Amino acid sequence: MSDGEHGVPTICDDGEPSLSVGAGYLEMEGGWPVAWEYDGEMLLLPDNSDLGHICAERDIADTVREEFTGDRQEVEWSLGEMIADGPVFQAIQREGYLPQTTITQQLILYRDLSYMDLRTVIDWTQMRDVQIRMALPFDIPDGAITYESPYCAVRMPDDEMPGTYRGSGGRYLQKWVDLSNTDCGITVASNSAGYSLGxxxxxxxxxxxxxSCGARCYRTDLRGRHEFVHRLVPHRGSWSESLSHLAGWELNCPLSQCRMNIMRPIEPVVGEQFLPQERSFCFTDRREIAVTAMKQAYDGNGYILRIVDLVGKGGEVKVEFASDLISAHETDALEQGVQPLGLQHAKGFTLxxxxxGIHTVRVVLSESR
Structure with a gap:
């Protein structure tokens, strides 16, 4: 089915098909984007770039150091091919090759979402002493890098300890990394933790x-299939203003679907004959403040919530439940100490x-569900 049949016209430029999607305007060459324009004027890729290009660089050091020899093998790519063209998304795929290794890349372009997903699958056959690196060549003038570490956002280099990173700038991060200037930027959300940042x-x-750094006769066996997803989220302003970092949480904590038996008298919602349009067991009224964990208290009295301010704004947040609350108290990380929290109504409290900040709250819920 063509774009025209969906009401989304195909855009052509100098004979090469180009695409207008939720993430912006893409100019294509060889079936793969070579230019990316967002929000009418943000040019996100430098000239002659190859988004997602992969190479194998020879590194003969052990796994805690780097010693590049200068030998480098570039992936040879096929032309990109449109493999899906529907009302929700389009998908472009290309195949790449290294010695005895095949690579498949897909670029998922969504009609109404302002990001795109770059999916990479590597069937690895254990090339020796190499790093497999992927290029994300964004053009953000005077851009500064911020990445997620446990319970915080780290600005390079201001928030890092001097002399703690060696080699080519390797970092292990959690769910996202951002490159921004004062006007705009791009956030990369991923299920992959290893990056070289400069x-x-x-x-x-x-x-x-x-x-291995401990026993050079030992090598990790990486043979097999490896799948990586990098979600590319352009934004205006900073990552904390646009909340683009939430893409990392959404990618790594996806919604799951299941079947529910809603035949009466089995009632999924007490007192209701039908499921509501939306319902959350627990939620906050501010997207930048997250409930990162909920578990039963060690002493069995209620449940423990871990509530975290992800962007550093602080302030008041309202937390609500599907069930009625009996009490809510802030404790320390060991679930000790009691500081009563004000109940907004039967189902919510204010913190x-x-x-x-990382806050620990004990809640006691009523027996009704």
């Missing part, structure tokens, strides 16, 4: 083969958060 450069390190 001034204005985000380079995912997908795989690395090397000898005053500190900038980047």
């Amino acid at each position: 001034e204005g450069a985000i380079t995912p390190v997908l795989l690395r083969d090397g000898a 005053t958060t500190r900038p980047f």
